[in-house]
Amino acid sequence: MSVIVVQGYYPLKGEIEIQGSKNAALPMMAAALLHKGATVLDHVPMIQDVFCMMGILESMGCVCCLKDHRLTIDASQVSKAQIPKDRGKAMRSSIVVLGALLGRCREGKAYYPGGCSIGSRPIDLHLGALRKMGAEIREEGEVISARAPRLSGTDIRLSYPSVGATENVILAAVKAKGDTVLRGAAKEPEIDALCRMLVSMGAKIQGIGTSSLWIRGVEELRDISYEVPGDRIVTGTYLSAVMAAGGEAVLRRGSPQCLGRVLDTMRTMGAHIRLWEDAVEIAMDRRPKAVSVTTGPYPDFPTDLQSMAMAVMAVGEGEGYLKETVFEGRFATAKQLHKMGAEIIIEGSEARIVGKGSLKGAKVRACDLRSGAALAVAGLRAEGKTMITDCCHIFRGYEDICGDLRNLGGRIRRES
Numbered sequence: 001m002s003v004i005v006v007q008g009y010y011p012l013k014g015e016i017e018i019q020g021s022k023n024a025a026l027p028m029m030a031a032a033l034l035h036k037g038a039t040v041l042d043h044v045p046m047i048q049d050v051f052c053m054m055g056i057l058e059s060m061g062c063v064c065c066l067k068d069h070r071l072t073i074d075a076s077q078v079s080k081a082q083i084p085k086d087r088g089k090a091m092r093s094s095i096v097v098l099g100a101l102l103g104r105c106r107e108g109k110a111y112y113p114g115g116c117s118i119g120s121r122p123i124d125l126h127l128g129a130l131r132k133m134g135a136e137i138r139e140e141g142e143v144i145s146a147r148a149p150r151l152s153g154t155d156i157r158l159s160y161p162s163v164g165a166t167e168n169v170i171l172a173a174v175k176a177k178g179d180t181v182l183r184g185a186a187k188e189p190e191i192d193a194l195c196r197m198l199v200s201m202g203a204k205i206q207g208i209g210t211s212s213l214w215i216r217g218v219e220e221l222r223d224i225s226y227e228v229p230g231d232r233i234v235t236g237t238y239l240s241a242v243m244a245a246g247g248e249a250v251l252r253r254g255s256p257q258c259l260g261r262v263l264d265t266m267r268t269m270g271a272h273i274r275l276w277e278d279a280v281e282i283a284m285d286r287r288p289k290a291v292s293v294t295t296g297p298y299p300d301f302p303t304d305l306q307s308m309a310m311a312v313m314a315v316g317e318g319e320g321y322l323k324e325t326v327f328e329g330r331f332a333t334a335k336q337l338h339k340m341g342a343e344i345i346i347e348g349s350e351a352r353i354v355g356k357g358s359l360k361g362a363k364v365r366a367c368d369l370r371s372g373a374a375l376a377v378a379g380l381r382a383e384g385k386t387m388i389t390d391c392c393h394i395f396r397g398y399e400d401i402c403g404d405l406r407n408l409g410g411r412i413r414r415e416s
């Protein structure tokens with residue numbers, strides 16, 4: 001069992017390259033299943049969730065090879081349309097494989113997915129949409145069995161712009177019969193990336209980047225090589241780290257243009273931010289100012305950066321507010337930050353944070369992927385040592401958070 005140890009009070013300075021996006025890479029890997037041939041993905045992050053998705057694809061008969069961030073998936077043979085139980089339950093994104101299986105095999109078996117414990121995370125929108133496309137879906141205990149001998153395009157409207165449900169519909173529609181019109185689709189940049197990759201494979205998709213997608217089913221796709229975009233959430237995490245610790249940094253290849261509202265919020269908090277073509281530069285020469293942040297679907301402030309905003313405000317000055325509208329259980333970071341001396345009052349889906357200027361090192365627990373990363377951010381501005389346990393959650397999404405922050409001058413390391 002490894003822990004992360006952070007020694008606080010060292011300002012950050014330097015330049016690093018950001019890993020590929022987890023939330024883009026996972027559905028892109030599922031998309032490879034649709035093609036009876038080889039798909040090459042570059043800039044793939046070497047993280048636990050990617051290894052888990054490789055395991056899922058391999059269990060179905062795909063041949064996967066990941067070397068130096070280049071992943072080749074040969075899906076010429078798919079012998080088993082079933083997501084294995086252990087891997088399916090280990091990772092929320094496993095559910096998007098179901099749409100791809102229906103597209104490729106016209107049947108599929110999945111398990112209610114696991115992942116971060118940040119809320120109830122139902123999949124009713126996924127299953128409702130797939131049923132509308134002609135899938136017969138049986139739910140028995142934790143098993144979901146789907147069959148769709150006549151998978152067909154249809155009109156679908158999502159009552160909430162769910163990222164996963166949008167991806168599932170896209171993956172099923174690309175090889176369904178006829179046209180699918182999806183309204184109320186999520187507009188996250190990772191969905192754009194998935195659509196663009198599919199178009200380069202030969203899929204017919206219009207409306208990319210909007211909430212109305214039109215997809216015409218095709219019979220065949222082709223071999224491609226495609227680059228996974230940089231991870232905007234990792235970029236946001238390291239920008240938050242500079243805001244908490246003070247200093248300056250240049251982050252390259254991290255899709256900063258997809259951070260939109262996040263950069264405005266950071267500027268209001270006192271960060272000097274400049275955008276370059278594929279880099280973002282930040283300088284922070286004061287304690288972060290408190291702000292009010294409400295999370296929401298893209299382009300609103302991402303829920304995945306809510307705990308970083310909490311950590312930054314906890315070491316800032318003034319009284320700030322956070323309202324979480326996406327996942328009900330996403331304030332777990334607060335309890336851990338309390339151990340470090342933070343003053344955070346939670347009432348339902350709202351948090352009030354009274355900035356303390358700095359925190360005190362303590363032993364804390366990574367409750368989920370993003371809250372774990374937020375604790376590392378807080379530790380950079382805590383007196384003494386912060387020890388983060390259960391950091392396996394962090395490695396699900398961050399390739400080398402300790403190495404990255406060390407390259408920026410942070411005192412942070414992984415210990416067994």
Ligand code: UD1
Nearest residue numbers: 023093121122123124125126161162163164165304326327
């Ligand atoms: C994805 C991201 C996750 C991010 C989230 C919101 C991946 C691998 N994960 O998760 O990092 O935090 O988007 O930006 O890309 N909902 C339903 N019924 C459904 C589906 C969703 O009620 O069938 C609800 C959820 O409970 C939640 C909200 O919709 O309250 C958003 O969920 P969704 O957009 O589906 O998130 P994920 O795809 O799970």
